[in-house]
Amino acid sequence: MPRMSNVNIAIIGAGMAGLKAASTLHRIGMNVTVFEKSRGLGGRLASRRTDFGHFNHGAQYVTARDPGFNAFLQEATEFNAAQNWSPNLHRGTSAPAQSGAALSPIARHVGNLAEEPWYQGAPQMNKLIRPLVDTFPIQKQHRIVGIEPSGPRSFILHDDLDGTYGPFDGVIVTAPAPQTADLLRPLAPRYAPIDEVVMAPCWAVMAAFESPLPTGFDAMLYPSPEISWAARSSQNDDMFHRRTPDPWVLHASPEWSRQHLEEDKDRVIEKLLAALRDVSGVKLPELHSVQAHRWRYARTELPLGKSHLNGMNGRVIAAGDWCLGARVEAAWRSGRTAAHAMVEALIG
Template identity: 75%
Template sequence: MKSIRIAIIGAGMTGLKAASTLHKVGMDVTVFEKSRGLGGRLASRRTDFGHFNHGAQYVTARHPGFAAYLEQAASHNAAQNWKPNLHRGDIPAMQSAGNLALDHWYQGAPQMNKLISPLVDAFTIHKQHRITRIEQLDRKSFVLHDDLDGEFGPFDGVIVTAPAPQTAELLRPLSARYDAIGDVVTAPCWAVMAAFEQPLPTAFDAMLHPSPAISWAARSTQSDDLFHRRRPDPWVLHASPQWSRDHLEDDKDRVIENLLAALRDVSGVKLPQLHSVQAHRWRYARTEQPLGSSHLNGMNGRVIAAGDWCLGARVEAAWRSGQSAAHAMIETLIG
């Protein structure tokens, strides 16, 4: 029987979940990723003294399938439970103690991008390939074009898992079916990665919505020992959606200055000397208004849009969307 060839655009949680599912049923899967690494916003940046989880900070599971996936990842040492001392914005900082979260929090082990490890299999992954156009050859086949004049295919089906605006740009030329992606609303996020020469002198390891400028701040390492923390002490700050919109085009130095000042104000302590500091802008960080369905298909079910933006702003939503998109492709091509 002729092999069924599937192209998947994006190697984040959605794309890799779809790729893994389709590969397991015998399809010939090729993944195209514009970046150098895998995981999308499950991102970590390495330094000479450790790593920064500068994208998603933790994940939770409410769907039984994703809960089982996290247990599988933990059994392979790719995930670990995380229970930081948490400061919430509605509680005075010096009174914060323990983790008041209702859900179990998980992080990748030893960094967030390891969460996708159980999904990476013997299918082909092309890194640093930005797909710019999908060409329809006939009702059943498609060719992909990248920004370096590369051409790939033909493929029997395509699943696009890029952020909603980029997915819409790729798919709208194919069919008005994909116009609904334009209703999705996403928010940007500025992230600052600051390493302090001495541990930040607080009783908490993370702050949730501490100020209008900062939606999240957390130590980027796990430690239960308040007195023997790693030096340098790495922290990740996420600006709030509105602050990020208001300062979207600011230069990185100005963003760093303003967010460190906000951290000093909300923590109530003098910030130690900086060892290093960087900033990263996520243009499409958080879904504020999702599509409302797990995926969107068209072109006789052979071109499918998927991503966390379909269901909501959670890593679990990305996993579920990838699974749903893969099952829809299987139904179309195998029945």
């Protein structure tokens, strides 16, 4: 068995799955290097900084059904990286049967009576990963475009600027399924099942209103065919002392996002704000600012059906929420099991 301090592992992607895998391997003594194509960490646990606060424009909240992930959320809460969230919720009639956390029948109208607690990152969603970030190096703004075998048991990584990194004894890829498939397809037929995973896009609009939106609720779940989610991006539940500008995040439904995937951002903003006006039944206040972001791979609709997929003598592993389903918890579980599978491959 190799000494853990002599083992070098590359992790591609610094979202929940990648950082959970990296943290698990680092804590048992392996040398871990994380490569992330973006400037920040967290993947779809994303927040956009503005001059008056943050917009959580990716995942809006997380829940825990797995005991291990529940323990992680408790650790994150003690770390001041997570907090309970109980918005005054309106659930619309457009909600599909499986649209997120289980809700009691009363919660179909107003009041968040979810059957499981909701958590957000504190003070914003991308802080949820703070307990997983350790002293291992994280190479930001490094887009890995190729994995090259270097002998039977090591690998060289190539980025889009002709940089090379390695050799590594193993690689865990946690990018969205289509991007993971592009990286791994040239290595072995073993990775072909990734092509069957279906991920839906999502247009997100971040609108700050000059005065508080005069609604009796702070969040809407599937209020219309256009909008799957609309929520005030703030923890203040006192409707008489809401801060201004009043920040709201709108997520377009998967169907609407597919239909308008290549549309101009200004047109997307215009149409989704009109849909918000219609479903809220109020006149929208003047806009302080508004932005749009397109998540090309936002939500898993058809998962792989297993926690990870390995090949190349078990030393190149695919992982991510898309392996198990459309939940942050699924990403955490996939990253954990991918790390354990890497240890088994190296020991074997």
